[in-house]
Amino acid sequence: MRIALLEDQLEQARNIENLLRERDHQCNSFQTGQSFLSAVTHRSYDLLILDWQIPDMTGIDVLKHVRAQLNWPIPVVFLTQRDSEQDIVQALDAGADDYLAKPARPAELMARINALVRRSNPEVDREALEYGPFRIDTKARTIHLHNEPLTLTDKDFDLTLFLFQNKGRLLTREMLLERVWGVTRDINTRTVDTHMSRLRRRLGIKPENGYRIKTIYQRGYRLESMDELGAETENAVDDESLS
CATH class of the missing domain: 3.40.50.2300 (Response regulator)
Incomplete structure (x- = not known):
């Protein structure tokens, strides 16, 4: 901690x-x-x-x-x-x-x-986590979407887990580099942007699956639950178009 x-x-x-x-x-x-x-x-x-x-x-x-x-x-x-x-x-x-x-x-x-x-964070010690159609097994380090396994690298898994465990929270690029990559400097923050763009596609994180990754200009990213966002975001456009 x-x-x-x-x-x-x-x-x-x-x-x-x-x-x-x-x-x-x-x-x-x-x-x-x-x-x-x-x-x-x-x-x-x-x-x-x-x-x-x-x-x-x-x-x-x-x-x-x-x-x-x-x-x-x-x-x-x-x-x-x-x-x-x-x-x-x-x-x-x-x-x-x-x-x-x-x-x-x-x-x-x-x-x-x-x-x-x-x-x-009551989920921090749980092995099986479910977020709508996404199921994360922290012990086996696997992620399923609609019961279908997703093909991910180790870093993709770490990033996905951190996003879901902090859903709704603004995560700066510096935070992500520190917690997922274990570094605080000497690495280009575009590393985060590249992984995030790829993650959107590989995971199918989009409104129809209940979540979106929102890009916060000049700050970072936030994983948002469409249910929690409420009716005003029902017609929101996925931020994949901005990446």
């Missing part, structure tokens, strides 16, 4: 990073709200941990920016010295999913993090 931590006290940040890495999680820490927001907007994280009192803005301000900028409900935990009932209510009302007072007990912190991730 990838976690972004906002904590301006270096020693505390190191302690939390070490705790998370001992549990096989990846953690990036940031000391300012601006650096934190820049990272979570352009990179892919599974959970955010926020301190309240930071140099350039409050943790509440950061949370509000996160909820406004990200189009999916990423789990957010407040970890702060402020522990009054009013503070807790304010954070939860602003969109936090959980709230812990410092110093957090390591076992409790990890239990809360794991519970939040399970609730936010």
Whole structure:
């Protein structure tokens, strides 16, 4: 699991990073709200941990920016010295999913993090996933459309799985490169565009099969369910014409 931590006290940040890495999680820490927001907007994280009192803005301000900028409900935990009932209510009302007072007990912190991730993505540990006519077997690494097997490369499978597990979420090219290709730089982002165009054709991801891959200009892609989009998109044109 990838976690972004906002904590301006270096020693505390190191302690939390070490705790998370001992549990096989990846953690990036940031000391300012601006650096934190820049990272979570352009990179892919599974959970955010926020301190309240930071140099350039409050943790509440950061949370509000996160909820406004990200189009999916990423789990957010407040970890702060402020522990009054009013503070807790304010954070939860602003969109936090959980709230812990410092110093957090390591076992409790990890239990809360794991519970939040399970609730936010209940499909993450399942072997068989079904999305309309698409059936994905994560153990056999196969995908069927209308019960017919599709011929895909390993990278095509990884990209498809990541898209469906994050349907409705804007995925930047940088996020896709990081999570599917395992790189953060030194690779042309056209690699993503080429694979996405090919994936549309190989998978038959189009409105008549219940999904479309929407190109978000200069940002990335979003897998959209036609049922969830509602009546206003019934006549939408598949973005294959734009690729």
